[in-house]
Amino acid sequence: MPLEYEELSELETEVRAYFEENLLHVLVDLNRSEKLKIFLELIGAQNLIKGGPDYDCHKNGIILVIGASEVSTNDLKKAAKHLDINPERLRFYTEYDRVPDLSCIRYNPQYAAILAGAIPHSVEGKGEYGSVIAAWEQEAGYPPVERMGQNGLKVSKSAFQAALKKLLDKGIIVAG
16 A cells, blocks of 8 residues: 555655665665666666666676587587687586576676577566566567577577577677
8 A cells, every 4th residue: 555645754754864874875776686776766766777778798708508418518619619609608508408597697797698598488587578488588678599400499500600690790709
């Protein structure tokens, strides 16, 4: 139930006094828990973070590879090396039914991109979207998503290389 004006006025006074003494501590805690951006959005102050509503991912950051794979991770690492991408940057989740919860990487510039292959449609984190991939593509704060495969989603050597090449060509990631 909404507060009355007098209650809001009292709360404002108490919140101001609390923030006056504890604001830096509150901001540090929110930042560590990756909730600072959400907090600023809730109070209509998201423009206070440099870069506005979006953020820049490290172009030489971590690349997530998610989806059922037709090839071994070693073969995918070799394919990345062929494009001068350090395989240490790759994180693989290549079992069909093991899709990680990626909410913890939102607004984390260490992650450069998500390469998406075949995964179940009904997994945690999809929210109101038809699939979790659509959620990653449309929700703010996730790194760029590149779908792998031409006729349906799949993690094959050629689809993986094509996706990496597309990200390189767009300047989303860099070699190294």
